[in-house]
Amino acid sequence: MRNAFGAYLRKRREELLGDSPEYSIRKVAAKIGVQPSYISKVEREEVAPPSEATIIRWAETLNEDPDVLLALAGKVSADLRDAIVKRPKVFAELIRELKDAPDHALLRVVREVRDGNW
Amino acid sequence: MRNAFGAYLRKRREELLGDSPEYSIRKVAAKIGVQPSYISKVEREEVAPPSEATIIRWAETLNEDPDVLLALAGKVSADLRDAIVKRPKVFAELIRELKDAPDHALLRVVREVRDGNW
DNA sequence: AGCATCATATACTGTGTAGTATACAGTCAC
DNA sequence: GTGACTGTATACTACACAGTATATGATGCT
Numbered sequence: 577m578r579n580a581f582g583a584y585l586r587k588r589r590e591e592l593l594g595d596s597p598e599y600s601i602r603k604v605a606a607k608i609g610v611q612p613s614y615i616s617k618v619e620r621e622e623v624a625p626p627s628e629a630t631i632i633r634w635a636e637t638l639n640e641d642p643d644v645l646l647a648l649a650g651k652v653s654a655d656l657r658d659a660i661v662k663r664p665k666v667f668a669e670l671i672r673e674l675k676d677a678p679d680h681a682l683l684r685v686v687r688e689v690r691d692g693n694w
Numbered sequence: 695m696r697n698a699f700g701a702y703l704r705k706r707r708e709e710l711l712g713d714s715p716e717y718s719i720r721k722v723a724a725k726i727g728v729q730p731s732y733i734s735k736v737e738r739e740e741v742a743p744p745s746e747a748t749i750i751r752w753a754e755t756l757n758e759d760p761d762v763l764l765a766l767a768g769k770v771s772a773d774l775r776d777a778i779v780k781r782p783k784v785f786a787e788l789i790r791e792l793k794d795a796p797d798h799a800l801l802r803v804v805r806e807v808r809d810g811n812w
Numbered sequence: 813a814g815c816a817t818c819a820t821a822t823a824c825t826g827t828g829t830a831g832t833a834t835a836c837a838g839t840c841a842c
Numbered sequence: 843g844t845g846a847c848t849g850t851a852t853a854c855t856a857c858a859c860a861g862t863a864t865a866t867g868a869t870g871c872t
Contacts, residue, residue, distance in 0.1 A: 601849060611832055616850055627830060647782035656778065656786060657770050659793035664765035666800045668774060670792070671785070673804050675777035682784045685803055689791050719819060729862055734820055745860060 581648040582621035588638050589619070599638075607637045625649035699766040700739035706756050707737070717756075725755045743767035 592599040601619075605612040610630065617623045625631065631649055635642040646653055660667040674682055710717040719737075723730040728748065735741045743749065749767055753760040764771055778785040792800055 600847085602847085610830095612848095613833085613850070613852095614831060617831095620850085622850095623831085624829075630830080641783065643782040643786040647779045650775075650779055652770065652775050652778050653786065655793075656789045657768075659789050660770050660774065661765045661768055663797065663800075664761040665759065666797050666804075667789070668761040668771065669804050670800050671774045671777050673807050674788070675773075677807060679781065679784050681807070682781075682788050685807075686784075686787050686791050689795060689799070689803075718817080720817075728860095730818090731820070731822095731863085732861060735861095738820085740820095741861085742859070748860080 579621055579625055579649065581625045581645070582619045584648055585634065585638070585645075586619040588640060592638065604637055608633045625651070628654060697739055697743055697767065699743045699763070700737045702766055703752065703756070703763075704737040706758060710756065722755055726751045743769070746772060 589599050589601075589604060597603075601615045602612045605615045608615070608630065610626075614623075614626075618626060626634070626649075628646065628651055631645050631651070632642045634640075635645045643653055660671075674685075707717050707719075707722060715721075719733045720730045723733045726733070726748065728744075732741075732744075736744060744752070744767075746764065746769055749763050749769070750760045752758075753763045761771055778789075792803070
């Protein structure tokens with residue numbers, strides 16, 4: 577059950593727990609809306625990562641980026657999936673073209689699009 | 695069980711069947727490596743779309759674009775998912791920025807990247 | 813009439829997903 | 843030493859996924 581997701585979350589929760597007792601397994605479980613035992617199992621990677629919805633609530637609870645947590649779980653956010661599914665050809669081509677480009681190149685594209693140079 | 699995937703495949707297979715008897719349900723099933731009854735059920739949308747691997751073999755058999763068939767099934771190809779999962783922040787930003795951009799804008803990005811203007 | 817071939821109906825199966833519910837053992841406060 | 847917390851172990855569950863296996867009825871050939 578190796579997935580890197582659990583370890584990351586445990587580390588993050590323990591950091592927060594250092595500052596405030598509001599981040600015990602039980603407290604976090606209550607905020608996310610699952611059982612404490614489930615948090616324990618996920619953090620120890622005894623079970624597979626949760627559903628997308630649960631991961632997102634988890635991210636909110638720990639002030640983490642949901643896209644990053646989803647990625648650690650090997651998942652892609654539904655809204656991104658939808659965008660690709662609506663125009664599979666263009667997006668497939670785009671992503672395959674950009675998948676080996678350096679980060680700064682992608683960010684430059686983002687900026688140019690945002691500035692409306694189209 | 696509405697998904698548009700089955701109807702598209704049935705139409706496509708029947709087109710091919712007009713030219714050659716190699717595209718009966720039985721023949722196609724043998725090529726894809728599943729039972730004929732399963733093809734029948736998928737085409738009539740009696741069941742959910744198949745797994746990614748089966749969709750890809752299906753696409754090969756009918757000379758269709760796998761990305762398009764996967765999209766009709768509401769899925770995204772594993773290699774695209776991997777690219778996003780490896781760099782979730784940049785790709786999430788990129789896709790959200792481009793999701794409402796017109797096709798020609800995306801294609802222009804593809805071309806510019808391909809031409810190496812970076 | 814008999815056989816092949818067509819699609820479809822029906823029943824069933826193993827595996828994965830996404831958790832819940834309850835019980836338990838350790839630690840700290842007072 | 844007992845009450846209020848920790849985290850974890852164990853057992854169980856409902857439903858979705860991705861099909862298989864077999865039987866059946868219809869159509870066409872010769």
